[in-house]
Amino acid sequence: MERYFTADGIEVPAADVRRDAQGRPFGPDQVPLTTWRAPGKRERVAVKRERVARSGQPQLIVVLADTSLSMAGPRIKAAVDGIREMILDCQTRGPRGPGKSYFKVLLIRFDETASVIPGYEMVPVRDIDPDALQLEAKGRATNFQAALNLAERHLRDYLALLADHPDIETFPVPLVLLFSDGDSNRGDPLAAAGSLKKLRMGSDPVVLLCAGITEGGSSVNEDLLRKTASLPECYQRISDLETLKEWLVKVGSSGKSSAADLAALIRGTTAVEI
């Protein structure tokens, strides 16, 4: 006899289990289920199918890097080191070999304008040479809106391509990581963030995480960044530059797909109150 359980361990009556075209079971609330046989057990159980990054379905990581003049010096160096280590960490996930990347990376720099860094245009992470990364901080303004709008345009195209994918509910949700040491002094960043956060991969929204660099004294607008993030808990205060590197690596290569999971990850890995 087959028995079915949700990921929370709640048993689903067999009569309530429906199947999709491939015969895979779905729960009564349309939660996808999968079956497996536990070692040493004869009964079959079902658990919720989770969004998992793998080579056939990589997770898109979008990094929005503040390159305004105030970031010059140790801050931009820490940011480059953090992005490089995030790429290195992402490269070590999963099996080796060409075409096996678990992640794709889109790197956008922004100051008064925003642009995609050449060589980081949504490319598989294993194709990136981490040593080649360079960023210069010499912009005269900080324009969150431009960065968020550019990210949204790329994400719309990306999500449209995957809209009809049969496994869209197990694809990892794209993550957008924005860090800055200033206040947005152009446009309407909250409107741009709201529009971006409405994008969905299947049934789940794109996740936006923000980090505000307060190290050494800065004019960072923490309240704005907190509201820009998917959840207030998805904001991270960066009080020292080592934390910026840790945040980029742990969040960027986490493979997690929900704002709640990422907020828990941030809470669990840093001592800074958010």
Next chain:
Amino acid sequence: MTSPIGWLVKYLLHRHFAPFGQVPPRHGSTHLTDDRVLAVDWSTNRGAPGTEKTRNEDAARWGFLATKAGPVLLLALADGVTSSSCGFWASRVACAAGLRAMEEPARRAYDEDGPGVSTHRLSTVIEAGFTGADTALAGILNRLRSEPERYWSRQEEPHLATWRYVLARGQVMETTLCLAMIDPVGIIVGSVGDSLVALRRCRSGETCDVVIGAPDEGEHGTAALRGDDTYRIPPESFTRALYATQDYEGTAALVLATDGVARHADASSLLDALCDRRPRPDGWARQSIHDLKGRGAGEDNMTMIGVTVRRAALEETGCEAQQALR
């Protein structure tokens, strides 16, 4: 073309371990019943084509050790960690070094104590095997670290920065390892990692199945041997799963299987299949693995060593081994 690390490992294998065994000429399912087979060394790096894991990085090795107490069968099965560089070489090295490190203490134990060697002493033989495998992996990792550019495996890591990164973090040459020893009286098995280890023994007309190690359900956090001192497994947890029995009567069966589809397999079913002495049609093992896909295994792979032990036969230097590969 073989990578630099490939040449290095081949050189070390040849220098230290090559005389031990032989390499069967082809992949596929094999049924070995030839009593004259005294040692086998087999590795496979072919996963399910067109899927994520096109390499399975598995290795197996077994052979008889002649002692004054009679023949003792030594077995090793290893599975390179997927997220580690050069896992294929790691599993080969671990099997070869593990068995080689077991030889001398095992021979000494049986020569001195006879067939009734204590479980404690046998466990020290297994631990010697794990220590030997770990030391061999550490030696290779140190060589790689000493000259990262010279031994840079471009097939594994296309960028030198990534190669240096994984070397620094010890994410190179990681592997699981199962070691087992079977004599006419007892069986002892140890495992580091997420292999399936299951034993069936008969006593007083009843059979008893024991699952000693089971595959992890998660993708991350597999315990593994790695050559890095920083991450080295403490000696007390070398044998995460250690089991010994000295009371089987007549027959026993032992299954060692790498994770892969084994995490969807039922240990009792595998033991049933192993104990079923009827002849198998060609491709039976492949079909059995295919059937597991229906249980959620997907396009994965598995390497299994199955051993059925007939006490009388072992005493006459007879043993039957089956290996199913995909």
